[in-house]
Amino acid sequence: MEDYPQAAFALLFSLEDKHFWFHSRNRVISQAIERHFPDHKGKTFLEVGCGTGYVLAMLERMGLRVTGLDMHGEALHFAKQRTQATLVCSTLDKHKAGARYDAIGAFDVMEHVENDHEFLAQCNSRLSEGGKLFLTVPAGMELWTDIDQVSGHKRRYTRSGLIQRLTGAGFTVTDIRYFGFFQYVPYFLMKKVVGFRITSKKTNELALVREMLTPPPPIIQALLMFLFRLEELVARVATLPFGTSLVVSAYKSASVPRDALKYPGDKSKRK
Numbered sequence: 001m002e003d004y005p006q007a008a009f010a011l012l013f014s015l016e017d018k019h020f021w022f023h024s025r026n027r028v029i030s031q032a033i034e035r036h037f038p039d040h041k042g043k044t045f046l047e048v049g050c051g052t053g054y055v056l057a058m059l060e061r062m063g064l065r066v067t068g069l070d071m072h073g074e075a076l077h078f079a080k081q082r083t084q085a086t087l088v089c090s091t092l093d094k095h096k097a098g099a100r101y102d103a104i105g106a107f108d109v110m111e112h113v114e115n116d117h118e119f120l121a122q123c124n125s126r127l128s129e130g131g132k133l134f135l136t137v138p139a140g141m142e143l144w145t146d147i148d149q150v151s152g153h154k155r156r157y158t159r160s161g162l163i164q165r166l167t168g169a170g171f172t173v174t175d176i177r178y179f180g181f182f183q184y185v186p187y188f189l190m191k192k193v194v195g196f197r198i199t200s201k202k203t204n205e206l207a208l209v210r211e212m213l214t215p216p217p218p219i220i221q222a223l224l225m226f227l228f229r230l231e232e233l234v235a236r237v238a239t240l241p242f243g244t245s246l247v248v249s250a251y252k253s254a255s256v257p258r259d260a261l262k263y264p265g266d267k268s269k270r271k
Helices: 008-018 020-036 054-061 073-079 116-125 146-150 159-168 184-199 205-213 218-237
Strands: 044-048 065-070 086-089 101-107 127-138 171-179 245-252
Touching (some): 008 020, 008 054, 008 073, 008 205, 020 054, 020 127, 020 171, 020 218, 020 245, 044 054, 054 065, 065 073, 073 086, 101 116, 116 127, 116 159, 159 171, 159 245, 171 218
Parallel strands (some): 044 101
Antiparallel strands (some): 127 245, 171 245
């Protein structure tokens, strides 16, 4: 994740508490944990790529014994202001090899990693037997624009491609679902406009990221929050056919040798 824009951490810290997207994604994550890790209180949880600690603080409030891992010291500077969790400035491959956790989470992190197959193998090796894995990733290569590149993304994911990766890394997927269903069309249109502005160099890249992250006017924010709540109700009775993101719950079902992750192709990568 070396190419994540450094200046974005201060921007994220200033906007996350105010933005419907981060609030709604936290609800998605917490519901996944409540549903698939019901005895989570007091259990150890490693959040990889914890950034400025917005999710980390929620996990701590849920009663988990949380460790936040991030390679960017600047991000952890902000995380310290949000949480009492243990914070470690490192990468997953260099984080104490002997440590084992009851659960690991990576929320909008894996798309930044060059070798996501190796990343999943590393997650597997740091989980206790039957340990839980929770992920969120951006979905749909049709949503790819230059804003993904500015954000340091390597790919967006398909549901089937993500299941294949997880299975190959020794995980059994218990649940995988789209979210951001009602936001799909406006998000698609907004990204195309912003991506065009990046390509045409009409404005500074960080300014465009700020534009993407700045909360909408209150009435729009309230509407989008309502649509996320409506989506929760719909998802209880129907499988959402698409969305802007995927959320995954899985568990470690087998240990995988490092040389076993030979992946023949990657249809989720950007073209």
